[in-house]
Amino acid sequence: MPRLGPNAHLIGRPDSRVQLMTPALVIDLDALEGNIARMAEHARRHGVGLRPHAKTHKSVTIARMQITAGALGACVATLGEAEVMAEGGIADVLITTPVVTPAKIARLIALHRRADGLMVVADHLGNVDDLAAAAREGGGGLAVTAALDVGGHRIGAANTDAALAVARRIDEAGSLAFAGIHAYAGPLQHIEDYGERRRRAEDVGAMVGELQEKLDAAGIAPPLVSGAGTGTHDIDALHGPFTELQVGSYIFTDVQYNAVALREDTPRPFEPALFVRTTVVSTNVGGQVTTDGGLKRFASDGPLPEIASGAPDGARYEFKGDEHGRVVFAKDSDSLPLGAAVECLTPHCDPTVNLYDHYHVVRGDTLVNIWPVDGRGVT
Numbered sequence: 260m261p262r263l264g265p266n267a268h269l270i271g272r273p274d275s276r277v278q279l280m281t282p283a284l285v286i287d288l289d290a291l292e293g294n295i296a297r298m299a300e301h302a303r304r305h306g307v308g309l310r311p312h313a314k315t316h317k318s319v320t321i322a323r324m325q326i327t328a329g330a331l332g333a334c335v336a337t338l339g340e341a342e343v344m345a346e347g348g349i350a351d352v353l354i355t356t357p358v359v360t361p362a363k364i365a366r367l368i369a370l371h372r373r374a375d376g377l378m379v380v381a382d383h384l385g386n387v388d389d390l391a392a393a394a395r396e397g398g399g400g401l402a403v404t405a406a407l408d409v410g411g412h413r414i415g416a417a418n419t420d421a422a423l424a425v426a427r428r429i430d431e432a433g434s435l436a437f438a439g440i441h442a443y444a445g446p447l448q449h450i451e452d453y454g455e456r457r458r459r460a461e462d463v464g465a466m467v468g469e470l471q472e473k474l475d476a477a478g479i480a481p482p483l484v485s486g487a488g489t490g491t492h493d494i495d496a497l498h499g500p501f502t503e504l505q506v507g508s509y510i511f512t513d514v515q516y517n518a519v520a521l522r523e524d525t526p527r528p529f530e531p532a533l534f535v536r537t538t539v540v541s542t543n544v545g546g547q548v549t550t551d552g553g554l555k556r557f558a559s560d561g562p563l564p565e566i567a568s569g570a571p572d573g574a575r576y577e578f579k580g581d582e583h584g585r586v587v588f589a590k591d592s593d594s595l596p597l598g599a600a601v602e603c604l605t606p607h608c609d610p611t612v613n614l615y616d617h618y619h620v621v622r623g624d625t626l627v628n629i630w631p632v633d634g635r636g637v638t
Contacts, residue, residue, distance in 0.1 A: 263629040264617050275626035276619075277600060281538040282556045284615040285602065286511075286630075288622050290532035292324070294510050297528055298492070299328040302504065305496040310334050310353060310485060312507030315609050317634030318618070319347030321510065332376060334485075334505045338363055339637025341377065342370055347633065351376035353404070353485060355441060355505070357414060359386050368397035380441045382406040382416045384428050391432035399434035404441040404485065407470055409463045411445040419470040423477065430479045439483035440474075442467045443505055448490030453520040460494045467500045493522040513608040514562045531604050534567055535611065536619075537584060539599045548595045552584045552603070558610035564603035570595065576603055 266283065269275035276285070302309045311325045314336040322333045322344060332351025335341045341354050358367045358379055371377050371394070381387050381403050394401040405426040408415030416422035422440070430437040444463045450456040467484060474481050487495035487504040495501050508516055511533035520526040537552030557564050557578070564576045566586065573589025586601055588594070595601070605611040613635055620628040 263631070266619060266626065267629055269626045270628060272626065274624050276536075276621045276624040279536055279600075279619055279626065281536050281600065282552045283536045283619045284612070284617065284632075285534045285536050286618045286620045287530075287532045287534070288620050288627060290530040291321075291510055294512075294529045294532055295325055295328050298506060298509050299325075299330070301492070301496065301528075303329065307496045307501060308483075308503035310351075310503045310505055311510070312336070312355070312488075312505050313340060313344060313349075313352075313634065315507035315612070316510060317343070317612060317632050318630055319344060319349060319633050320630050322347070322349045325510075331503060334507075335634075337634075337638055338366055338370070340634045341374070342366070343634040343637055345370060345374035345377070350374070352378070353441070353505075354379040355414075355443065357381055357383070357386055357406070359383075359389070361389075364389055364393045368393050368401070371401050372397065376402075378402040378404055378438045380404050380406040380414065381425060381429065382408070382414050382422075384425060387425060387428040387432065387435070391434050394432075394434035400436055401434065402436045402438040403429045404438045404483070405429060405481075406441040407467065409442045409444045409466055409486075410447075411443070413445065415442070419466065419473055422470050423473045426474055426479055426481075427477065437479055437481070439481035439485060439502075440467060440470060442470075442484070442486040442501075443488065444486065444491065445488070448488045449515055449519055450490065451519050453494075453523050453526075456490060456519075457494045457498070460491045461498060464495070464499045471500060489516060490519055490521065508608050511605070511608040513611075514565050514604055514606045517565075517604070518562075531567065533605055533608050533612075534602045535564065535605060536600055536602045539586070539595050539597055539601065540583070542595065542597050546591060547585050547587045548599075549579060550584045550586060550601055551582065552601075553580050553582045554578050555581050556584075556611075556614060557603070557605060558607040558614075560610065561607045564606050567602045567604045569599060569601035576601070
């Protein structure tokens with residue numbers, strides 16, 4: 260199989276989108292570019308920076324597009340993603356998960372030596388001490404942010420006093436540099452009602468503001484305050500304490516985010532840009548057809564995929580196992596022929612991307628490029 264998969268020979272051919280071997284992960288390039296531009300303009304208009312989260316796309320190419328549009332750098336979820344971004348020339352990367360084991364800390368220090376602007380979060384005094392010791396041997400200067408738990412209970416110091424203690428320890432370690440505050444409110448991002456999400460986001464902002472005040476009083480004012488996300492990007496740009504937004508899924512959107520009123524005046528400011536293209540492989544049961552897109556091709560932690568094109572009105576998509584999906588028709592008279600293509604909006608874009616090796620990048624009906632999912636599977 261060619262390095263870029265079985266569809267590489269179709270690049271540049273007219274109507275090549277309809278000729279794609281499936282299942283295929285498809286990016287609508289016009290929509291992607293428009294989403295990147297709209298978020299960048301929103302941030303500029305409200306005087307806040309962007310550090311988009313590359314865990315969404317795992318692509319050096321897309322990270323570069325975001326930086327070209329004005330982003331400060333990138334966020335990543337894992338050390339492996341940070342290595343991929345650095346190898347691709349992406350600077351100013353923030354690792355948003357603590358790096359805690361000796362082996363990974365050694366990798367982190369090695370990466371710090373060759374990656375400009377690298378930062379990592381910490382939420383535990385013992386981890387800060389381990390980072391400081393390793394950085395001391397590696398030449399010092401590792402930038403570390405103090406993470407505050409603002410309700411997600413995944414990472415972060417338990418309260419503002421604990422986060423202040425972490426920040427003090429970072430600041431006092433001669434081999435580390437205090438980089439600021441990390442406070443990501445994951446549970447808020449998919450609250451569908453704008454008013455309820457704003458109320459919850461303002462509570463988060465109050466917690467972060469309290470930590471800022473304590474840091475200022477201690478003489479260690481945070482250089483940056485990083486957090487927010489696609490779901491709260493508008494609220495936090497207008498009302499929050501954040502100096503930069505860790506937005507991610509806005510570049511693609513998905514079924515989950517399409518259910519969220521992202522802005523008060525414009526509920527859906529971003530266009531769907533990511534699709535899974537499937538093919539009908541069996542038509543022998545009335546009222547439905549079987550496709551080649553099953554559980555291995557879509558994230559299954561949320562809603563079902565939504566059919567974007569290729570099926571009669573009212574049809575819905577369901578899973579029929581690891582390798583197969585099905586299109587269920589709304590009318591008994593509806594049908595699709597063998598070999599017909601059905602494209603679906605992804606239920607949850609981030610984990611769907613991680614199921615594929617390549618993006619098939621299209622403008623209209625023409626395949627214009629194939630991009631690797633550079634960070635797939637890295638740890």
